Structure formats: structure tokens, C-alpha cells
């Protein structure tokens with residue numbers, strides 16, 4: 001049942017607030033409680049849509065005063081629905097999308113509600129970029145606080161590796177700066193520890209020259225070629241230059257003009273490369289992909305970096321229903337490939353997909369204890385993503401496919417990327433998403449910065465749970 005806050009209490013919040021305070025019964029309430037995963041249906045008592053740091057502070061203090069559970073929202077992409085809670089307050093930063101590039105210092109500061117598309121658009125106006133996710137409507141906040149993997153990571157590292165500082169509103173409603181120089185312990189925890197320590201109201205990133213035109217795109221083959229393509233991926237990335245970012249993706253071919261009609265609806269395996277350097281060097285570096293058998297699709301072309309960053313957007317829209325599970329993996333040995341090809345062949349929905357991210361390069365060169373992101377030497381990250389329409393009569397079969405696939409890969413698991421956790425048990429966050437040293441350091445930080453576990457709608461690090 002939805003908590004009914006006294007109208008006077010909500011009015012007092014509204015009076016001290018620049019943004020919108022949205023309640024059940026308001027015309028905008030149902031839209032405001034929609035997040036990316038349409039499978040999540042929660043009814044907060046109040047949604048505080050902040051317009052600035054003062055609003056975030058006011059919302060935190062209001063939540064404490066009224067003892068309300070508090071969820072924090074940026075892009076609303078957490079598949080488990082962490083951006084929403086029942087009967088509590090949603091501190092919603094999605095209207096805070098301002099940013100400023102310093103072209104001389106090659107940095108950008110983005111507000112805590114920015115999406116990837118905001119960061120990319122502003123940076124690319126100056127021919128600059130940094131690592132972000134592969135879907136442009138993902139929130140910079142959630143993505144970065146968990147680590148941030150993407151097309152450029154082999155060249156520039158994870159998103160957190162380019163993070164220079166954050167402004168953070170704590171569980172007490174105080175504003176702190178976190179950087180290597182100020183509150184460095186907090187800064188360490190923010191780089192992998194998720195939203196456990198406070199609300200980041202802004203992020204400053206280092207940027208690097210890139211594009212605006214890059215050689216990038218997709219090649220695809222019928223699924224019969226998947227063993228050969230995945231073995232190629234394993235061998236190719238073992239000594240590819242850092243400039244090569246590359247993912248695999250397995251799914252049923254969508255009816256896109258770029259894909260031959262006879263393949264529509266049929267299982268395919270794709271490689272999605274980018275070359276973070278000159279077009280000429282890129283042609284040379286990516287040529288082996290074009291020469292791999294006979295690709296049914298070769299759409300690797302010079303194109304705007306921002307277009308590549310949006311390439312997967314239509315395949316993963318807001319409002320559809322989703323369920324996923326994920327593993328980090330080592331190099332794709334033949335046993336892993338056999339499982340992946342076999343389980344991909346049992347896919348249950350034309351909307352589901354199996355992206356395989358490739359780490360390596362700069363990701364693995366940062367010392368493991370420099371941030372709260374573990375398994376930097378894992379070679380890949382596989383996410384088994386089921387998706388179906390809201391009116392699907394049998395959603396369970398899609399979730400069962402994910403669970404079966406996930407279970408079959410468990411013997412090869414090298415842990416899990418915290419941002420790809422979902423309904424994983426607490427023990428998997430503790431021992432799969434962090435190494436033991438990181439976990440005990442994170443637990444101590446939690447006890448220092450959030451001893452009451454005010455920020456608990458996340459892959460939770462409980463205070464006082466040290467090893």
C-alpha cells in the first residue's frame with residue numbers, strides 16, 4: 001500500500017524546492033514512476049524531481065525527517081529497478097542534465113542526471129570523448145559509479161579511470177567534494193562502489209581527442225559461423241592494439257535494412273568494432289574481421305562517434321520488459337564457446353540478445369587496488385539479456401532461458417560486473433562483484449559515510465559486514 005504522507009509535509013517540501021514534487025494522483029505520477037525496465041512496477045509515496053544541489057539536499061533531509069526509504073534515480077537503467085521504491089521517496093536527478101566542457105584542460109563536468117548522450121554530444125562538439133556505455137540513454141551516474149565499460153575502454157580505460165572528481169550529497173544531507181585530493185577514501189569507493197555512499201550531483205571527467213568520425217560498425221554471420229567467429233574474437237583481441245574496441249553479440253536478426261532479408265528472424269553472431277584512432281590505421285587493424293569467412297553484413301564504415309554510441313539504442317528501448325544475468329569471463333576457450341553457441345541457439349525471444357564485452361588494453365593496466373573495480377584482467381563480460389513485450393503471456397520462459405544459460409556458464413565465471421547484477425543474492429555482490437580487500441574497505445567506508453544504510457536501493461554494501 002502506498003504511504004500517504006501528510007499533505008502539509010509534502011507542501012513544505014514543495015515550498016523549499018525548485019523542481020517538481022510529484023505525488024500519487026498527480027497527472028504526471030505514472031509517467032514519473034516509469035523506468036527503463038517495464039517489468040518493474042513500484043509506487044513511491046513521493047517523487048522529488050530535483051533541479052539542483054539544493055533540491056537534492058532538501059530531498060535527503062526530508063526523507064530523513066519523515067523516515068522514508070529513499071531511492072535515487074539518474075537514467076533509470078538499473079535492471080533490478082533500484083531507481084524506484086514502494087512507499088518511499090524517489091530522489092530523481094533526471095532533470096539535472098547540465099554540463100560544461102573545458103576544451104583547454106580537456107575535461108567535462110556533467111550534472112548527476114546526465115545520460116551518455118549528453119556527455120557524448122557536448123564532448124564531441126570539441127572533438128573530445130571519454131569511455132561511456134554502449135547505449136546512449138544510460139545514466140552517466142549509475143554507469144560510472146559501478147565502473148563504466150564501453151567501446152573505448154581498451155584505449156582510455158573504464159569511465160572511472162577518467163573520473164577526476166565528484167560532488168556528493170551525503171546521507172546527512174551535506175555536500176562533499178571527492179577527488180584524489182579531497183576525501184580520497186570516498187573517491188576510491190565511488191569508483192566501483194555504486195550509489196552506496198551518497199548522491200553524486202556532478203562528475204568531472206578527463207576527455208581525449210577522438211573523431212568526430214571513427215571507423216566503426218557491425219559485421220554479422222549466420223549462427224553456424226559462431227564457433228569460428230568467437231574463436232577469432234579470442235585470438236584477435238589477445239594482441240589487438242588498444243585502439244580496437246570490440247564486442248560480440250548473438251541474437252535473432254532484427255528486420256533491419258542493413259541485414260539481408262533471408263536472415264531476418266534467424267540466429268546470427270555479430271562483431272561490433274570501433275577503431276579509436278585514424279581511419280587509415282583502423283582499416284588496417286580491422287581488415288582481419290572483413291576477411292573472416294563471408295560476412296552476411298559488413299557495416300563497418302567511417303561514421304560519427306556519436307552515431308556509433310547510439311547504435312544499440314533502438315534495440316533496447318524504455319518500457320519493454322527485461323531480465324538479465326551476467327558473468328565476467330576469461331579468454332573464450334572452446335568449452336565456453338560451446339556453451340554460448342548451444343544456449344544462444346535456444347534463445348526464446350526475437351528481442352533478446354547476448355552482448356559480449358571485451359576488456360583488456362588500458363582496463364587491465366590500472367592496479368586492482370586503485371579503485372573498487374575488481375577482475376580488471378577478465379577478458380570478457382557476457383550479459384544474457386532477455387526481453388519481451390509487456391503483453392507477453394509467458395514471460396517465465398524467457399527468464400528460464402537466462403537462468404539456464406547463466407547456470408551453464410557458472411563453472412567458467414570470473415565474478416560479475418556490479419552494474420550487471422540483477423536479482424543476484426547478496427553473497428554474489430560481496431564475493432563476485434568485489435575482491436576481499438575491496439569488500440572490507442567498502443564496508444568500512446559505508447560505516448563511515450552511510451552508517452544507517454540510507455542508500456540501500458542498489459547492489460548493497462551493508463555497514464558493519466566486514467570479513
Ligand SMILES: Cc1cc2nc3c(=O)[nH]c(=O)nc-3n(C[C@H](O)[C@H](O)[C@H](O)COP(=O)(O)OP(=O)(O)OC[C@H]3O[C@@H](n4cnc5c(N)ncnc54)[C@H](O)[C@@H]3O)c2cc1C
Nearest residue numbers: 074075076077078112133134139141142143149195200458
Ligand atoms: C540498455 C542498457 C545498456 C547498458 N550498457 C552498459 C554499458 O555499455 N556499460 C556499462 O558499464 N553498463 C551498462 N549498462 C548497465 C548500467 O551501467 C547500469 O544499469 C547502471 O546502473 C545504469 O545507471 P542509471 O543511472 O541509468 O540507472 P539508475 O537506475 O537511475 O541508477 C542506478 C543505480 O545508481 C544509483 N544512482 C543513480 N544516480 C545516482 C547519483 N547521481 N548518485 C548516486 N547514485 C546514483 C541508483 O540509486 C541505483 O542504485 C547498461 C544498462 C542498460 C539498461
